[in-house]
Amino acid sequence: MKFYTILKAEFKLIYGEILRRKSALIATIIYPYLFAGFTLFFGYSIGSPQLFIERVGVEPIIFMITASNIVMSIITIVDDVLWRPLHNMYIGTLPYIIASPINRLELFIAIPIPRLSLLLITGFTSIAPIYILYYGLNGIVLVLTIISLIAFGALTMSTLGIVIAGLIHTISDSWRVLNIVRPLIMVLLGAYYPRIFMPFAAYIVSLLIPSSHVVEAIHGILLGSTDNLYLLLALAIVLALIYTPGSSKSLLYWEKRKVSEGVKTY
Amino acid sequence: MNDAVIVRNLVKKYRTKKRTGLFRSYTEIIEALRGISFTVNYGEIVGLLGPNGAGKTTTIKILATLLLPDSGEAYVAGHNVVKEASKVRKKIGIMLTVEKGFYGKLTGRENLEYFAALYGLDRRKSRERIDYIIKLLELDKLGADYKLFEEFSLGMKARLSLARALLSNAPILLLDEPTLGLDPPSARKIRELVKDLAHREGKAILYTTHNMFEAELICDRILLINRGIIVAEGTPHELKMKIPKLRVVTISIRGEGNGIHQILHTLDAKYEIKAEENGIYSVRIHAEKPEDIFNDIMKKLIANKFEIISARIEEPTLEDVFIYFSEGSL
Numbered sequence: 001m002k003f004y005t006i007l008k009a010e011f012k013l014i015y016g017e018i019l020r021r022k023s024a025l026i027a028t029i030i031y032p033y034l035f036a037g038f039t040l041f042f043g044y045s046i047g048s049p050q051l052f053i054e055r056v057g058v059e060p061i062i063f064m065i066t067a068s069n070i071v072m073s074i075i076t077i078v079d080d081v082l083w084r085p086l087h088n089m090y091i092g093t094l095p096y097i098i099a100s101p102i103n104r105l106e107l108f109i110a111i112p113i114p115r116l117s118l119l120l121i122t123g124f125t126s127i128a129p130i131y132i133l134y135y136g137l138n139g140i141v142l143v144l145t146i147i148s149l150i151a152f153g154a155l156t157m158s159t160l161g162i163v164i165a166g167l168i169h170t171i172s173d174s175w176r177v178l179n180i181v182r183p184l185i186m187v188l189l190g191a192y193y194p195r196i197f198m199p200f201a202a203y204i205v206s207l208l209i210p211s212s213h214v215v216e217a218i219h220g221i222l223l224g225s226t227d228n229l230y231l232l233l234a235l236a237i238v239l240a241l242i243y244t245p246g247s248s249k250s251l252l253y254w255e256k257r258k259v260s261e262g263v264k265t266y
Numbered sequence: 267m268n269d270a271v272i273v274r275n276l277v278k279k280y281r282t283k284k285r286t287g288l289f290r291s292y293t294e295i296i297e298a299l300r301g302i303s304f305t306v307n308y309g310e311i312v313g314l315l316g317p318n319g320a321g322k323t324t325t326i327k328i329l330a331t332l333l334l335p336d337s338g339e340a341y342v343a344g345h346n347v348v349k350e351a352s353k354v355r356k357k358i359g360i361m362l363t364v365e366k367g368f369y370g371k372l373t374g375r376e377n378l379e380y381f382a383a384l385y386g387l388d389r390r391k392s393r394e395r396i397d398y399i400i401k402l403l404e405l406d407k408l409g410a411d412y413k414l415f416e417e418f419s420l421g422m423k424a425r426l427s428l429a430r431a432l433l434s435n436a437p438i439l440l441l442d443e444p445t446l447g448l449d450p451p452s453a454r455k456i457r458e459l460v461k462d463l464a465h466r467e468g469k470a471i472l473y474t475t476h477n478m479f480e481a482e483l484i485c486d487r488i489l490l491i492n493r494g495i496i497v498a499e500g501t502p503h504e505l506k507m508k509i510p511k512l513r514v515v516t517i518s519i520r521g522e523g524n525g526i527h528q529i530l531h532t533l534d535a536k537y538e539i540k541a542e543e544n545g546i547y548s549v550r551i552h553a554e555k556p557e558d559i560f561n562d563i564m565k566k567l568i569a570n571k572f573e574i575i576s577a578r579i580e581e582p583t584l585e586d587v588f589i590y591f592s593e594g595s596l
Contacts, residue, residue, distance in 0.1 A: 101386060102386065259351075
């Protein structure tokens with residue numbers, strides 16, 4: 001009930017911010033198309049589709065637009081939990097959030113869900129026509145499965161995202177850190193660059209990211225294999241749960257640091 | 267126990283970097299609080315009055331669990347602000363700034379709904395409470411239901427800020443300069459509400475302000491804080507009484523000027539006589555206890571055929587008290 005109340009409040013806040021800010025609304029709608037278009041353009045301009053099919057085993061257009069959606073959705077989770085404390089600090093709402101009795105972990109899990117839901121909807125509209133073009137009516141089932149898995153993968157990223165956000169904000173309040181975290185996660189997820197091709201160290205780090213297992217499951221589905229599907233999803237859940245106590249602690253450290261230096265009240 | 271807030275020997279130092287060049291800097295330690303102690307009771311408005319940098323906001327922030335003290339103790343509703351912060355947060359309503367602290371693209375009501383969720387109010391309770399508060403603060407008449415926060419005037423923002431502090435119906439309110447920059451009608455409305463909240467609903471209110479008039483008008487007790495120490499404490503009247511030889515008897519009379527000196531020089535008090543138009547003189551007598559000499563002077567003036575136009579004992583203002591205690595003299 002409590003989480004539902006927070007989630008509802010977050011939905012109202014984010015939808016209010018997006019729907020009432022034209023630039024944000026336009027950006028949200030065109031973002032998936034732009035991202036997928038850019039990825040395809042980039043892929044085609046420097047590589048051979050035939051070679052891609054030989055090496056990866058999937059039609060590059062399908063692979064790339066799916067990868068774009070995966071990355072966008074999962075990065076949104078990390079972005080939102082990283083950005084929100086800074087945003088709250090700039091607009092002066094942070095002291096009221098810290099001085100409120102709300103469960104911090106519940107709040108931070110709820111924070112990225114509204115934007116994720118919006119991205120999934122626009123993502124669906126951007127990739128569904130291409131799936132239908134390639135797979136016919138079966139494409140609808142396939143795209144729904146893929147979008148559901150992306151949603152699941154993004155949600156399993158919450159706890160790790162919160163761990164990262166808490167630690168980063170404990171060290172520094174700079175938004176510039178986002179620019180370092182974002183590409184790292186993008187690469188390590190294995191969405192564009194499948195994990196099997198990664199160097200050993202990156203491969204190991206990638207294994208520790210819950211969503212990367214869901215990404216692997218999605219790649220498997222695109223290749224027509226569901227062999228390890230449940231195992232990969234279970235791994236993602238287990239990892240997300242393992243990070244849960246860490247995410248609580250990380251938020252606690254952040255809050256302690258803010259309180260020890262004094263929350264800015266402007 | 268009637269103490270809503272107990273503060274004992276609270277000390278807070280800030281370390282700030284002073285830059286002397288591109289790469290050179292040194293750390294300066296500023297003592298924001300140097301061992302302040304006070305209490306606030308339920309049903310009471312305690313004003314924390316002091317110049318800029320006196321330590322008012324630091325005190326509020328510590329009590330609101332937004333800042334850790336270096337030493338000393340503070341209890342809010344019986345809970346230690348450091349060790350039991352989460353319990354303290356359930357007992358306080360805070361108002362820290364007027365201009366900021368809300369989401370610009372949400373209406374006033376939507377903002378309140380968001381913060382009600384943070385306070386754990388369920389849908390029904392939240393709606394009831396928000397309806398009540400919006401009516402109480404007359405925010406409905408100002409369009410808080412449909413206007414976005416970014417379209418609010420400063421007065422509306424202040425009311426919305428107070429509305430948020432009241433959301434959880436907390437028994438203790440910490441209000442940091444709630445009328446700063448407001449126009450007189452908005453400031454008056456806020457003051458009336460604050461008074462009602464303490465005296466009718468029994469809330470304990472710690473109220474910081476620069477405004478002497480306001481402090482005198484609404485505070486039951488005032489703590490004068492300067493450079494991190496409480497320099498004086500009491501009701502507005504008690505504080506005024508603490509200033510030596512400041513009270514003044516002002517008399518306006520008509521008659522022969524030389525006769526006035528003969529009457530006044532017998533008094534053990536300083537006086538000034540100023541000649542005005544049409545044979546009117548303005549007399550100001552400084553006395554520690556003017557009521558003791560007031561009747562005597564009146565009788566002597568009447569006996570010497572002076573026409574009394576007006577006479578009054580002027581109380582020192584709270585501003586005089588403030589300046590006396592913050593600067594050491596008047």
